[in-house]
Amino acid sequence: MESTRVQLGLDKPIPQQLLDYMAGLLRGDLGTSIQTGQSVAGTIGARFPTTLTLGALGFVVAVIGALPIGMGAALVARTGRGRTVNSGISGFLGILIAIPDFVLSVGLIAVFSMWLGLFPPAGWGEPRNAVLPVLGLALGSMAYLARIVQVEMIKVLDSTYIATARAKRLPQRVILLRHALPNIVTATLTVGGLLFAGLVAGTVIIETIFAIPGTGATLVSAVGTKDYPMIQGMVLVYAGMVLAVNLIVDLILITIDPRTTIAEG
Incomplete structure (x- = not known):
């Protein structure tokens, strides 16, 4: 035990431990895993691309599904007979938002893998393996983003300006794509950036359920074995990714909508 304490630097005063850890961060050194004895940075570097790919696929599916659903629900809501349909769509989206990812994922496995046999229940590496994990990760976010798109x-x-465009007798397709869609991008992009960071962090559960060799499964294993250097490294990487995504989204918003800078100023 004493040898391990010396190896981990726990025999030093707390301020010295903090300074040593911060100095290691500047060198890209996140420490050494207690469980495996391997570099934390190396382990994360090897597994994070899988997690990032899963999160990116989930984000793409969420956005592609949310835009037509949200826009369609908004168009239906403007008609008198469509209010019932709109309420049904909103209720269905609310149910998807409320269902936890792990419950939805288990349901997808039960239906599409165990019952219909269309997709494998676990694994990674082939396109068929990614279908259920991506759906389990994306459906809740897609429903939430669709509600934002609908309201906007x-x-x-x-x-x-939409009334003016209609007065000019422009086609409905032109009104929606050229005039309406660009003006809902700001709110959609803001929420979408937060969702993307949440999706990557949310892969912890999805990777565990579908046995995907990413950082999420590694984090769960590290918590179970009390591998504190690995846990610290993972938390720092996820936190840094959230900050980076938010910064990128803010820069994009300033670029596409200068009014954002004026309003904040």
Whole structure:
């Protein structure tokens, strides 16, 4: 035990331990795993691309599904007979938002793998292996983002410039794609950036359920074995990714909508 304490630097005063750890961070050294004896940075570097790929696929699916659903629900809501349909869509989206990812993932495995036999229940590396994990990760976020798109689209459709475009007898497709869609990008992109960071962090559960060799499964294993250097390294990487995504989103918003800078100023 004493040898391990010396090896981990736990025999030094707490301030010295903090300084040593911060100095290691500047060199890209996140410490050594207690469980495996391997470099934490090396382990994360080897597994993080899988996690990032899973999160990116989930984000793409969420956005591609949310835009037409949200826009369609907003268009239906403007018609008198469509209010019932709109309420049904909103209720269904609310249910998807409320279902936890792990419950939804288990349900997808039960239906599409065990019952229908369409997709494998676990694994990674082939396109078929990614279908269920991506759906389990993306459906809740897609429903949430669709609700944002729906609300923003209703506001845009009630605006003056849309009324002007209709007065010019522009085709509905032109009104939606050229005038309405660009004006819902700001709110959608803001929420989407937060969702992307949450999706990558949310892969912890998905990777455990589908036995995907990413950083999420590694983090769960590290918590179970009390591998503190690995846990610290993972938390820092996830936190840094969230900050980076938020910064990138803010820069994109300033670029596409200069009014953001004026409003904040």
